[in-house]
Amino acid sequence: MTCLPQNASRVKLGLVIDLDICVGCHACAVNCKEWNTSGKLAPLTDIDPYGAKPDGVWFNRVHTFEAVDEAAGTSRTVHFPRSCLHCEDAPCVTVCPTGASYKRDDDGIVLINTDICIGCKLCSWACPYGAREYDEDEGVMKKCTLCVDKIYNENLPPESRVPACVSTCPTGARSFGDLGDPDSDVSKLVEARGGYALMPEQGTAPVNRYLPPRPKKVGDGMAPRMLEHHDDSADGAGLLARWVDKVLSV
Amino acid sequence: MHPAKSVIYFTTASGAGYGLMVWLAVMGALGYIPADRTFGLVAFGIAFFLIISGLISSTGHLGRPERAWRALSQWRSSWLSREGVLAILTFAPTGIYALTWVVLGKNTGLAGVIGLVGAVLSLTTIYATSMIYASLKAIPAWSNRWTSVGYLVLGLMTGSAIMLGLQSVFGVGHSGLIIKLTTVLLALGGFIKLCYWRSLGAGGARSTAESATGLGTNGRVHMVESPHGEDNYLLKEMGYKIARKHAQKLRRLALVLGFIIPMALVAAMAVIIPELSLALSLLALVSVIIGLAMERWLFFAEAKHVVMLFYGQSEV
Numbered sequence: 338m339t340c341l342p343q344n345a346s347r348v349k350l351g352l353v354i355d356l357d358i359c360v361g362c363h364a365c366a367v368n369c370k371e372w373n374t375s376g377k378l379a380p381l382t383d384i385d386p387y388g389a390k391p392d393g394v395w396f397n398r399v400h401t402f403e404a405v406d407e408a409a410g411t412s413r414t415v416h417f418p419r420s421c422l423h424c425e426d427a428p429c430v431t432v433c434p435t436g437a438s439y440k441r442d443d444d445g446i447v448l449i450n451t452d453i454c455i456g457c458k459l460c461s462w463a464c465p466y467g468a469r470e471y472d473e474d475e476g477v478m479k480k481c482t483l484c485v486d487k488i489y490n491e492n493l494p495p496e497s498r499v500p501a502c503v504s505t506c507p508t509g510a511r512s513f514g515d516l517g518d519p520d521s522d523v524s525k526l527v528e529a530r531g532g533y534a535l536m537p538e539q540g541t542a543p544v545n546r547y548l549p550p551r552p553k554k555v556g557d558g559m560a561p562r563m564l565e566h567h568d569d570s571a572d573g574a575g576l577l578a579r580w581v582d583k584v585l586s587v
Numbered sequence: 588m589h590p591a592k593s594v595i596y597f598t599t600a601s602g603a604g605y606g607l608m609v610w611l612a613v614m615g616a617l618g619y620i621p622a623d624r625t626f627g628l629v630a631f632g633i634a635f636f637l638i639i640s641g642l643i644s645s646t647g648h649l650g651r652p653e654r655a656w657r658a659l660s661q662w663r664s665s666w667l668s669r670e671g672v673l674a675i676l677t678f679a680p681t682g683i684y685a686l687t688w689v690v691l692g693k694n695t696g697l698a699g700v701i702g703l704v705g706a707v708l709s710l711t712t713i714y715a716t717s718m719i720y721a722s723l724k725a726i727p728a729w730s731n732r733w734t735s736v737g738y739l740v741l742g743l744m745t746g747s748a749i750m751l752g753l754q755s756v757f758g759v760g761h762s763g764l765i766i767k768l769t770t771v772l773l774a775l776g777g778f779i780k781l782c783y784w785r786s787l788g789a790g791g792a793r794s795t796a797e798s799a800t801g802l803g804t805n806g807r808v809h810m811v812e813s814p815h816g817e818d819n820y821l822l823k824e825m826g827y828k829i830a831r832k833h834a835q836k837l838r839r840l841a842l843v844l845g846f847i848i849p850m851a852l853v854a855a856m857a858v859i860i861p862e863l864s865l866a867l868s869l870l871a872l873v874s875v876i877i878g879l880a881m882e883r884w885l886f887f888a889e890a891k892h893v894v895m896l897f898y899g900q901s902e903v
Binding site: 340341356361363366390391392393394395398399400401402403404405406407409411412413414415417419428430431432433434435436437453454455456457458459461462463464465466467470471472473475476477478533534535536537538539540547549550 | 588648649650651652654655657658659660661663664665666667668671719722723724725726793794796798799800801802803804805806807808809810811812813814815817818819820821824825892893894896897898
């Protein structure tokens with residue numbers, strides 16, 4: 338059924354990505370590939386993986402942008418992970434002619450039933466965010482599942498029941514939770530840091546939020562201070578060290 | 588956008604087939620063409636061939652063509668599904684009308700009414716095809732008010748050009764009327780394409796690299812590193828680029844071949860050299876076909892997708 342849920346659930350599971358923290362290490366993309374290549378939409382087929390032009394299905398891509406303010410003479414380099422935003426008004430769902438593409442009533446996760454997908458690719462044309470990729474090998478579309486097979490998995494310890502990209506991020510730049518609940522940790526984080534949606538003008542009402550880089554700390558224009566304990570003279574040293582210094586200096 | 592040959596053929600051929608069906612119904616029902624059986628056999632044969640081969644071609648780009656029947660299920664939300672359902676529904680009245688014309692030798696009265704129902708459904712199907720593209724906000728060049736009117740008028744125009752060729756070959760029907768009709772539709776079609784191309788440049792960007800990343804407060808945004816070294820699906824499908832200088836030349840060529848030359852040839856049929864009308868009408872048809880193939884190729888190749896804002900485009 339490709340109509341969007343009529344009585345949309347209050348629960349809106351999604352990601353919050355902190356662009357101030359992300360170092361662009363691609364661990365989220367790699368662990369996503371690792372988990373999902375044997376997950377719900379498995380496999381994440383690679384074409385010509387060791388050849389000259391390797392290609393393949395990934396649910397997560399890390400771009401790097403530079404924002405340059407020529408008037409102020411400043412620039413920011415920002416690493417930018419891009420994945421499905423699990424939009425509330427998901428155009429990839431409504432354009433699907435077969436009902437393969439759907440948005441779950443209970444938690445708002447956008448998924449694909451690859452058993453009935455015909456691979457017409459229209460959903461990838463409808464998505465402004467490039468969240469859908471075509472699996473040439475299987476002839477069907479694939480996309481981020483928000484690790485639906487991990488977040489509800491009772492065989493895993495509770496702390497592991499988050500998407501693979503979140504559990505692997507070494508800097509803690511990614512958070513997962515219910516963005517439909519204003520009192521959830523992720524909602525509070527978005528509120529505190531001024532989190533925003535990407536391309537709101539496209540009208541798809543994304544659920545995921547991005548946290549902007551914090552303002553640059555402006556120093557005095559000098560190089561950082563030398564370390565305080567760096568001292569060429571032996572005056573500050575202890576008794577034994579001064580004695581050794583004297584002996585060796587002879 | 589990547590201009591897939593299967594989709595270019597689908598949109599032009601089925602549009603022309605439905606256009607021809609509309610004129611067969613309208614002119615037959617109103618008595619401008621007698622129900623000549625040989626003419627009917629060839630004309631409906633061509634119309635159904637164009638429609639059916641177009642629909643089959645449209646399944647050519649599917650990853651799982653054997654599941655294509657599933658595309659009929661989501662007509663409540665999907666224009667692609669609606670298009671499939673309408674295409675199948677249209678076969679009923681147009682098929683009956685073709686049979687009454689070819690077998691019973693009747694195309695007016697009740698047969699004419701059935702034909703007109705088929706004409707309305709044919710136009711609705713062309714409209715549904717256009718809405719597959721016009722409903723995609725992420726591609727501003729398609730989500731454009733000229734897209735649907737362009738598909739409708741160009742379908743009727745190519746249908747009319749084929750009708751003109753057929754009437755010249757068989758020497759049936761009211762040649763003055765179809766000449767006037769084709770000339771008007773060629774002029775209208777050219778005008779709509781000009782408006783469409785003008786609208787692509789106007790109105791400013793809908794989305795920018797700044798709105799895509801939300802980093803505009805820090806300055807002008809540009810990509811410094813792509814996530815991958817080789818092209819992925821998105822770049823192959825949505826990142827199709829043609830040299831800008833060729834786009835302008837191709838637009839001019841499409842306009843001249845698709846609209847201006849055929850208009851001159853058809854006008855010549857009416858006023859100057861009626862003896863050469865058969866050759867002129869067929870030449871006009873060939874010119875329309877080449878011009879429209881270029882026009883439709885441009886429709887896909889020129890269209891930019893907003894996802895390219897993540898891959899180095901600054902505005903779409």
